[in-house]
Amino acid sequence: MERKDDLDNNHAHGEPDSMSDDDKSISRQSGDTSGYAILDDSTKDEESHGASPKQQKYGWRFWAVFFGLAVTALISGMEGVILSTALPTISRDLGPGENYSWVVNAYFLTSGICGGATSSDMLIAGRAVQGIGAGGLNMLIDVIICDLVPLRERGTYVGLLFMIVTVGSACGPVVGGAIVDNTSWRWVFYFNLPFCGLALLLLWVFLRTAFKNEASLAAKLKRIDYIGNAIIMGATVAMLFAVTYGGTRYAWSSPHTLTPLILGLLGLIVLAPLFECSRFATNPVIPPRLFANNRTACLAYFVTFQHAIVTYWVTFFLPVYFQSVLRAAPTRAGVMMLPTVTLFAPCAAVAGGVVSKTGRYKPLAVGGLLVVTVSVGCLTLLDAQTHTAVWVVLQGLVAAGLGAVISTLLPAVQAGVPETEAAATTATLAFVRSIATVWGIAVPAAIFNNRFDQLLPGIGDAGVRALLANGKAYERASREFINSFQEPLRSQIVGVYARSLSRSWAIAVVFAGTALVAACFEKELKLRTELENEHGLEKKANSANAEENGTVHKG
Known part of the structure; x- marks a missing residue:
């Protein structure tokens, strides 16, 4: 099924009437999967490589x-x-x-x-x-x-x-x-x-x-995962500090090395996954x-x-x-x-x-x-x-x-x-x-x-x-x-x-x-x-220009 068909049938996929136009637009752009099942590679057809x-x-x-x-x-x-x-x-x-x-x-x-x-x-x-x-x-x-x-x-x-x-x-x-x-x-x-x-x-x-x-700039900015980015970047910087200076400026056993290393590992392995899987990370x-x-x-x-x-x-x-x-x-x-x-x-x-x-x-x-x-x-x-x-x-x-x-x-x-x-x-x-x-x-x-x-x-x-x-x-x-x-x-x-x-x-x-x-x-x-998406280059109204400026599929 083409994505456009899915978007035209929002109610069938559980998109509530109360959603604002901005929210709907963002949902579509970001690939909201409320109506799409993630394909399980354990059951996916694997015998299709010969198709032309x-x-x-x-x-x-x-x-x-x-x-x-x-x-x-x-x-x-x-x-x-x-x-x-x-x-x-x-x-x-x-x-x-x-x-x-x-x-x-x-x-x-x-x-x-x-x-x-x-x-x-x-x-x-x-x-x-x-x-x-x-x-x-x-x-x-x-x-x-x-x-x-x-x-x-x-x-x-x-x-x-x-x-x-x-x-x-x-x-x-x-x-x-x-x-x-x-x-x-x-x-x-x-x-x-x-x-x-x-x-x-x-x-x-x-x-x-x-x-x-059609989403507003404010609605788009609201979708950014600021906290998740901050956790991952902060944890990465902490670990880089430990790896860069451990054994040179500070001994590996020094608190200056161990503290950022441990905090960085906790951030990447524990805190980041917990937050990313929580309801706070929309x-x-x-x-x-x-x-x-x-x-x-x-x-x-x-x-x-x-x-x-x-x-x-x-x-x-x-x-x-x-x-x-x-x-x-x-x-x-x-x-x-x-x-x-x-x-x-x-x-x-x-x-x-x-x-x-x-x-x-x-x-x-x-x-x-x-x-x-x-x-x-x-x-x-x-x-x-x-x-x-x-x-x-x-x-x-x-x-x-x-x-x-x-x-x-x-x-x-x-x-x-x-x-x-x-x-x-x-x-x-x-x-x-x-x-x-x-x-x-x-x-x-x-x-x-x-x-x-x-x-x-x-x-x-x-x-x-x-x-x-x-x-x-x-x-x-x-x-x-x-x-x-x-x-x-x-x-x-x-x-x-x-x-x-x-x-x-x-x-x-x-x-x-x-x-x-x-x-x-x-x-x-x-x-x-x-x-199978709504993107691609814009096409002109007449077919000649569409063929020249866009992407043409030939069966």
């Missing part, structure tokens, strides 16, 4: 919108990792010490000020402001695709956009390294402004959806109904979380290996990350096409995660003597596996719920991914810092040990710093960096491996081939 999807023809307005989304995705991907090669140089100038990871985490957590920063605190605050906008962009890109494209075809378009995100992610280290090598690092934060302006113009002009929401940030009787969606969200952690783990700590162990300049380190873009992007696009063609996502998820787990495990062998071909192949395999998996995540979480829940599932997926990216920086940073401090006695000079202790090894991870010492001290420093990174890769295997196990227990659910 309807052909879709998209007009020029669709492609204008898609190009605007592509520009947005490119900048979003680049902004997330552009600091991976530039941050050591920025750290040297502004001196954040062990606070360096907050420069990245503030961006993802809240996902002009940065360019004019005169202190590390100002830079962190500026990245937080940037992150507020970027967090919304990352989620809305997926939501717009869900509104315009049927589920079975979403893999192709999501794969293309993730490919573009990956191009941005791969170019980010090169651009960041080139900027700090040749001009002021402040241009790392200025260069994206014209691209954002272009994307804004395209979406403002061409993105006109058929669905009209529109929870993570709707419990998306997980009810839906094992595949639960596992897919978990895979998404682990996948994002491993992705940023590799993206931010391979450049540390290149600059500290192989002693590459920032620009060179960015170039050495190119195997990521040459394989991640095409694999994401190909995987999306395979999902659209076959309707199958589980084999790609399992196969990709198997490759990632084995390849990340092999990264533990990297040291100063590793041949170029080895790290190129290993980096490429990791990128290929991660790329293949990323196009399977959205179909997996949406296959077991009705089309009316597309916005809720997409927003939840984006939220899970954003929180995971924070941990993808904080967890490896904590492991690296603690292991480095354990290995410091292997460096013979006490003065050098003082320079690198207590979380300062990351900001010193540069060819300039390491080459300033003579042998054998130089080799000692490089050896400690290599062994610290090896420990970090070993722990990353656990995250990739648990994602692999979870993917093995997903079910292969049917993917819808038609767009």
